[in-house]
Amino acid sequence: MKQLGLIVNPMAGIGGKVGLKGSDGEEIRKLAFSLGAKQEAPDKVIRALKRMAEAGHDVHIITCPGKMGEDEAKAAGYDPEIIDGIATEITSADDTKKAAEILMERGVDLLMFAGGDGTARDVCSVIGTDIPAVGIPAGVKIHSGVYGASPIHAGEAADMYLFGGGSMQLREMEVMDIDEDEFRKDRVSARLYGYMKVPFERRLLQSAKAGSSMSERATIQSIASDVISNMQPDEYYFIGPGSTTRGIMEMLDLPATLLGVDVVKNRQLIKADANESDLLGLLRGEAEGKTHVIVTVIGGQGYIFGRGNQQFSAEVLQLAGYKNITVIATESKMIGLDGKPLLVDTGDEQVNQDLCGYRMVITAQGKRMVYKVSC
Amino acid sequence: MSEVKLRRYHAAKWDEPFIMEQTVPGTRGLLPPLSPDEVVNAVGSADALIPAGIKRKAAPKLPELDQYHVLQHWLRLSQETMGMDLASDIGEGTCTMKYSPKLHDQMANHTKLADVHPNQPVEDIQGVLEIIYNLEQYLKEVSGMYKISFQPGGGSHATYTNACTVREYHRAHGNLDKKDIVITTIFSHPCDGATPATAGFKVATLMPDESGYPDLNALKALVEEYGERIAGIMFTNPEDTGIYNPDVAEYVELVHSVGGLCFYDQANANGILGIARAFDAGFDACHFNLHKTFSAPHGCEGPASGAYCVRQELADFIPTPTVEKGEDGYYLDYNRPKSLGKVRSYIGNPECMLKAYAWIRTMGPDGLKMTAETSVLNNNYLDKLLQQIKGVTRPYKDGFRFEQVRYSMDELTQATGVGTDDIRSRLVDFGIQSYWMSHHPFIVPEPFTPEPCETYSKEDLDYWAAAMRQSIEEAWEDPQFTMGAPYAQPIGRMMDTSIVDDESKWACTWQAYKRKNNK
Numbered sequence: 001m002k003q004l005g006l007i008v009n010p011m012a013g014i015g016g017k018v019g020l021k022g023s024d025g026e027e028i029r030k031l032a033f034s035l036g037a038k039q040e041a042p043d044k045v046i047r048a049l050k051r052m053a054e055a056g057h058d059v060h061i062i063t064c065p066g067k068m069g070e071d072e073a074k075a076a077g078y079d080p081e082i083i084d085g086i087a088t089e090i091t092s093a094d095d096t097k098k099a100a101e102i103l104m105e106r107g108v109d110l111l112m113f114a115g116g117d118g119t120a121r122d123v124c125s126v127i128g129t130d131i132p133a134v135g136i137p138a139g140v141k142i143h144s145g146v147y148g149a150s151p152i153h154a155g156e157a158a159d160m161y162l163f164g165g166g167s168m169q170l171r172e173m174e175v176m177d178i179d180e181d182e183f184r185k186d187r188v189s190a191r192l193y194g195y196m197k198v199p200f201e202r203r204l205l206q207s208a209k210a211g212s213s214m215s216e217r218a219t220i221q222s223i224a225s226d227v228i229s230n231m232q233p234d235e236y237y238f239i240g241p242g243s244t245t246r247g248i249m250e251m252l253d254l255p256a257t258l259l260g261v262d263v264v265k266n267r268q269l270i271k272a273d274a275n276e277s278d279l280l281g282l283l284r285g286e287a288e289g290k291t292h293v294i295v296t297v298i299g300g301q302g303y304i305f306g307r308g309n310q311q312f313s314a315e316v317l318q319l320a321g322y323k324n325i326t327v328i329a330t331e332s333k334m335i336g337l338d339g340k341p342l343l344v345d346t347g348d349e350q351v352n353q354d355l356c357g358y359r360m361v362i363t364a365q366g367k368r369m370v371y372k373v374s375c
Numbered sequence: 376m377s378e379v380k381l382r383r384y385h386a387a388k389w390d391e392p393f394i395m396e397q398t399v400p401g402t403r404g405l406l407p408p409l410s411p412d413e414v415v416n417a418v419g420s421a422d423a424l425i426p427a428g429i430k431r432k433a434a435p436k437l438p439e440l441d442q443y444h445v446l447q448h449w450l451r452l453s454q455e456t457m458g459m460d461l462a463s464d465i466g467e468g469t470c471t472m473k474y475s476p477k478l479h480d481q482m483a484n485h486t487k488l489a490d491v492h493p494n495q496p497v498e499d500i501q502g503v504l505e506i507i508y509n510l511e512q513y514l515k516e517v518s519g520m521y522k523i524s525f526q527p528g529g530g531s532h533a534t535y536t537n538a539c540t541v542r543e544y545h546r547a548h549g550n551l552d553k554k555d556i557v558i559t560t561i562f563s564h565p566c567d568g569a570t571p572a573t574a575g576f577k578v579a580t581l582m583p584d585e586s587g588y589p590d591l592n593a594l595k596a597l598v599e600e601y602g603e604r605i606a607g608i609m610f611t612n613p614e615d616t617g618i619y620n621p622d623v624a625e626y627v628e629l630v631h632s633v634g635g636l637c638f639y640d641q642a643n644a645n646g647i648l649g650i651a652r653a654f655d656a657g658f659d660a661c662h663f664n665l666h667k668t669f670s671a672p673h674g675c676e677g678p679a680s681g682a683y684c685v686r687q688e689l690a691d692f693i694p695t696p697t698v699e700k701g702e703d704g705y706y707l708d709y710n711r712p713k714s715l716g717k718v719r720s721y722i723g724n725p726e727c728m729l730k731a732y733a734w735i736r737t738m739g740p741d742g743l744k745m746t747a748e749t750s751v752l753n754n755n756y757l758d759k760l761l762q763q764i765k766g767v768t769r770p771y772k773d774g775f776r777f778e779q780v781r782y783s784m785d786e787l788t789q790a791t792g793v794g795t796d797d798i799r800s801r802l803v804d805f806g807i808q809s810y811w812m813s814h815h816p817f818i819v820p821e822p823f824t825p826e827p828c829e830t831y832s833k834e835d836l837d838y839w840a841a842a843m844r845q846s847i848e849e850a851w852e853d854p855q856f857t858m859g860a861p862y863a864q865p866i867g868r869m870m871d872t873s874i875v876d877d878e879s880k881w882a883c884t885w886q887a888y889k890r891k892n893n894k
């Protein structure tokens with residue numbers, strides 16, 4: 001029988017309705033409850049599980065005690081197996097991580113979790129891309145692409161992944177989070193924390209509204225071959241983080257740093273995981289006047305600079321030259337932006353301004369999308 | 376909307392085996408008599424005429440059946456389809472599915488057209504050439520253009536012909552090494568981007584602004600930054616959304632300002648026929664799908680024809696031959712030294728040209744205009760009905776649309792999980808063709824795109840809207856029911872379609888399929 005792991009962060013979302021922009025941290029939760037917040041995550045989880053139950057497939061749910069999964073699974077009509085060693089009352093990030101660890105060891109076919117960006121981060125820190133996962137959106141902040149468009153969609157995606165006879169692909173989606181303290185002060189500072197493998201069917205994932213006639217993988221390869229065919233001898237290519245840019249490294253048969261910047265010259269890796277000062281060093285030295293910056297777009301948000309690739313600082317970009325920036329992204333990622341512009345936030349107002357306007361984004365071999373950039 | 380009673384309907388279902396499985400060894404449909412000995416003695420065996428290199432080693436594995444059972448097999452399968460002229464095609468947006476007069480089929484089947492060989496001397500086919508020549512004169516009037524090639528065997532083929540014409544034009548002007556970008560828009564037909572890519576250009580796609588028009592500022596930015604490199608623009612108007620872009624002259628001017636050529640994809644001209652002309656709007660070229668706008672059947676119901684129309688400046692570059700009128704009658708003109716060559720054999724598909732010719736003659740100039748007026752009116756009437764359905768939204772600017780509309784069902788999907796795919800599977804239970812959703816990529820989420828051509832009566836439109844309303848209301852009430860649809864069709868849900876996403880598995884031929892899947 002197929003096994004589904006389930007982790008619910010019952011606190012997810014309580015900050016939102018009372019205007020707290022997140023629910024991480026003990027203090028905030030107390031404040032939220034005193035403001036009259038109610039737990040909404042359990043309801044959302046029940047909706048997702050009921051969608052699965054309606055489909056009528058036999059699935060064995062393994063989950064945490066109490067509100068962290070047991071109650072919801074039972075409410076949806078399942079008879080779940082409960083894992084040991086997880087607190088039943090107050091739940092914390094540690095509980096989430098521990099549960100993820102246990103469920104991964106149990107070899108579940110899919111891990112379903114409910115929460116927001118914080119929960120996704122916690123789960124990701126344990127499972128990475130080792131096992132497939134799907135999120136039920138229940139948090140205040142959802143910047144990560146790992147969540148279903150709605151709880152019902154998450155339930156449907158899980159069911160189709162487990163029982164659809166291979167009708168779903170897995171694709172790597174970003175796990176993003178912003179610093180809640182900063183966010184409460186109306187400053188956004190988001191980071192890319194990693195990737196998870198998420199079952200993907202065109203219409204079921206958040207912001208994956210674009211249909212595409214080419215598979216994600218083939219599109220990324222097509223982009224990579226466009227970029228590579230335009231590479232010039234003796235020039236330096238700063239390849240930014242992400243799974244789209246990784247396609248270039250794979251095609252060149254080079255190891256890629258998923259969350260970092262790699263430097264390539266003459267199809268060889270010059271420097272792996274370069275930091276800002278490495279890049280500045282190159283730009284002021286051997287790479288002066290012959291550097292290209294290749295970046296992709298953060299799915300759902302549209303950031304090309306300032307989120308997840310802070311190595312590309314204002315200074316790096318100025319030295320490299322704005323004309324030498326190449327943006328690559330699949331068409332479905334671009335369309336998932338829902339018409340919102342691409343964003344830059346380098347920390348330098350002038351540089352941000354200079355980068356605004358329109359840019360040709362490479363979406364496949366020979367294909368460009370003319371897209372607006374704002375700051 | 377007047378009270379509409381939805382019809383009871385159920386498709387035929389036959390548990391029909393593959394024809395390969397129905398073989399009865401030794402059975403034949405026809406046994407032609409063997410050639411008499413005198414003939415064989417005089418010319419030798421037919422076998423000897425076939426070059427050894429192309430002779431097959433083994434006989435083909437064809438099914439062995441008599442005529443009756445072959446006919447029965449295909450009739451049964453045909454009963455399981457919706458058939459032509461049987462179910463309403465209102466849902467097939469951007470396809471311009473209008474009625475193709477049966478009289479024109481009779482004409483096209485006439486021996487003087489159907490049995491003509493393209494290598495026949497032109498003296499023998501003066502009538503056919505006259506029809507093609509006259510059709511060209513009519514379409515020149517309709518488009519305002521100077522010269523037309525009928526060689527392309529379809530709409531995308533005509534846009535490809537344009538991409539090649541653009542290439543040859545820039546080559547002739549010594550600019551081809553610089554000019555490598557062709558612009559298109561995301562709501563144009565995908566062939567407007569795909570064919571210039573095939574012809575060797577890089578393709579830059581403009582996205583819509585809030586009103587739904589291709590972002591003019593993006594075009595300005597492109598022209599400013601990459602002006603030298605811009606070879607041309609290829610787009611539709613109205614676009615897939617049915618939104619007509621009133622500022623199109625400005626787009627044309629911008630592209631012209633940097634030496635680019637402007638192509639107007641008028642495959643579907645139902646919104647503007649007899650009212651606006653590509654030439655007058657400043658375009659350098661355009662094309663018509665004779666198998667859509669001009670009534671030759673569209674959609675695998677017959678061969679196609681893309682009439683490619685150009686200004687005088689481009690006439691040197693179009694494919695040869697063209698049909699010309701001389702003192703001694705009509706002839707085929709191959710004398711076009713700068714021509715891009717052939718895009719297809721011979722002169723195109725004359726039966727489509729005949730049907731288009733007959734249609735234009737039947738309609739007359741006022742009739743062409745009335746075609747556009749009626750389809751736009753039909754569309755806006757249907758639009759009113761559809762916009763009243765809960766869960767249906769129409770993105771972008773308010774106001775009228777032209778001959779089609781791209782709608783969204785995202786609201787329904789977000790609330791119930793029922794997607795446009797489910798609704799179209801339900802719609803067929805009312806004896807209506809499954810509608811067409813959208814070209815890829817889906818910019819409008821959960822899309823559908825009806826196009827009620829001039830063919831349809833008010834009753835047809837009411838019926839279509841009522842069936843949509845019923846399907847969507849059911850989905851609000853009982854999503855599971857809709858997700859299980861169709862119930863009145865021989866086949867339920869489409870099988871797992873993920874295979875088309877995996878290029879290592881899918882194949883266009885049986886042989887390739889076996890090879891890719893190690894069978």
Ligand SMILES: Cc1ncc(COP(=O)(O)O)c(C=O)c1O
Nearest residue numbers: 469529530531564611640642643
């Ligand atoms: C606007 C437009 N351009 C081009 C085409 C392509 O024509 P065809 O299907 O004959 O290749 C179509 C669709 O049929 C169309 O709607």
